[in-house]
Amino acid sequence: MKYEQLAKDILSNVGGSENVEGLIHCYTRLRFTLKDQTKANKEAIENLKGVSAVMISGGQFQVVIGNQVSEVYDAVVSVGNIKVAKEDNSEEKAEKKGSFVDVISGIFLPVIGTMCACGMIKGLVALLVFFGAFTDKSTTYTILQGIGDSVFYYLPVFLGFTAAKRFGGNPFTGMVMGASMVYPNILALATAKPIMTLFGGTIFKASATATLAGIPVVAMDYNSTVFPVIIAVFFAVKLEKAINKKTPAVLKSFFAPFITLLIMLPLTFIVIGPIVSILSNLVANGLQSFFGFNVIIASMVFGIVWQILIMFGLHGMIFPLIFMNLGMYGYDFIFPGAFAASFTQVAACVALAMLEKNEEKKSISISSAISALFGITEPAIYGVTLPNKKAFIASVISSGIGGLIIGIFNVKMYVMGGMGIVGIINYINPKTGSIEGTPYAVLAAVVSMVICFTITYIWNKKQPTKTVTITTEKNTIYAPIKGQVRPLDQCSDATFASGVMGQGVMIIPEEGVVKAPSNGRIETIFPTGHAVGMTTEDGIELLIHVGLDTVELNGKHFTALKKDGDTVVAGEPIIQFDIRGIKKDGYRTETPVIITNADDYSKVTPVSFDLLDAMKPLMKVENK
Incomplete structure (x- = not known):
């Protein structure tokens, strides 16, 4: 499995599979619902290769993956043995569904991709008509336009399903509610001749075109609507759960949906649908007025x-x-x-x-x-x-x-x-x-x-650092970085401090540029950009190691300006690095400058332990 290791690392850092209450994914994110978010290690997940970021929003622990999210999702489900299809109808879980934003996102995310696909079909049809591939009177147009229109026309059906699932109810009950709202004969009532006027003289004035058991019905056109079905399904789920608690197990599969539909659909057509539609119109008109104002x-x-x-x-x-x-x-x-x-x-x-x-x-x-x-x-x-x-x-x-x-x-x-x-x-x-x-x-x-x-x-764009031509002295190493010079034995890393790597000094940088400390040749620029090895024209072999344990940053905060084998002159920039970023990530910036072939010389002498500008004399060596 391609993303098995990433899946294991993510699961380990969200508190294990046992801490995962729910998991879905959208276009780019794994959206975890965790039992205890304090068990999740946000920083560790952000540092995983393949993870762009981690967001905590709307009660969800969101791991941003990118285009490979569906494959990573499958790997997480497989590795963690997460039962994503399991339904949970308990009141306790329903109360944990999160904020309004979380709920709305959860209802729309499953169907957004399909809606975009159908929208693209509609756009493509319009484009083909514009270029004369066929006319809007042709059967080709009728069929393709019907495909593109389908999800929008029957939107309440899709939202009824996802809303019921999001609220912890029976998704097929929600689906039937949405389907009833766009049933052709019921929709036809919206354009029927009014039989009476309700709330005349107010902003809620409406025309009733039908009655249900003698009660006036303000029929609305519900195709392509959003909020009426969501609100109706919300109350339907509450009712269905209440009925299920009192219903014998043998009757639950049909009795609760039967009573719920028989009560909630009439309520939807008489009360919920018209009220929510009117409020939706007010919101839409308000938005249009706002945009229309400027x-x-x-x-x-x-x-x-x-x-x-x-x-x-x-x-x-x-x-x-x-x-x-x-x-x-x-x-x-x-x-x-x-x-x-x-x-x-x-x-x-x-x-x-x-x-x-x-x-x-x-x-x-x-x-x-x-x-x-x-x-x-x-x-x-x-x-x-x-x-x-x-x-x-x-x-x-x-x-x-x-x-x-x-x-x-x-x-x-x-x-x-x-x-x-x-x-x-x-x-x-x-x-x-x-x-x-x-x-x-x-x-x-x-x-x-x-x-x-x-x-x-x-x-x-970094302003090019002017390379000043420096007249170098033989067997002299110049400061590659501006900073405070300290004896090497004061370095926090025992390996460097012991001198086992060679003799030299340590610099605490004040500028984020490593310059060539002498004329010479780059032997090795580490792939992570945190260290460079070079040989001067006098044969002195040098190691400049920016920061301690900074190899763990995997190149973050470092930019190599040269490559292996490049010839450099003293003062020429070799590496750029972000001092603040390195410190913020918890790493020391102590930079050992070491002569690794010190045994070839009789003496290595630091010139000064003080604040030095870059390219000031740092060390001198004496030949045997």
């Missing part, structure tokens, strides 16, 4: 905050609003503001890849850029731009500018398809075939990418 500012703000919502795992709460708008208006005006976000992550990753000297880090940046290009931004955010900070800030700023452009041209999204480059078709109107907003969406993406790339590149 769509430019609103879109810009949303462009800025979208990646921050992703960072904290809160972006799932936006999807219900998007689908509500698509169902009510046939378009969404919220999500277009964040369209450029994927592309700014691409630009930031490419800029960092161009600047990166470390091949492994460069590879991570490039693969994250490709992932972000197709709308999966978590690997880029957690693995590349957020650790860099400057790149993440550049991406957020540039995304806001993209939102500004979207707002200026009032771009609307007509389907919820894929994101990133495949999301361009979301802006083609499938009803009219119009691509009016598409060029502006592309413009926003391109402008944002250019700005983000430029800012990231400039902010991260």
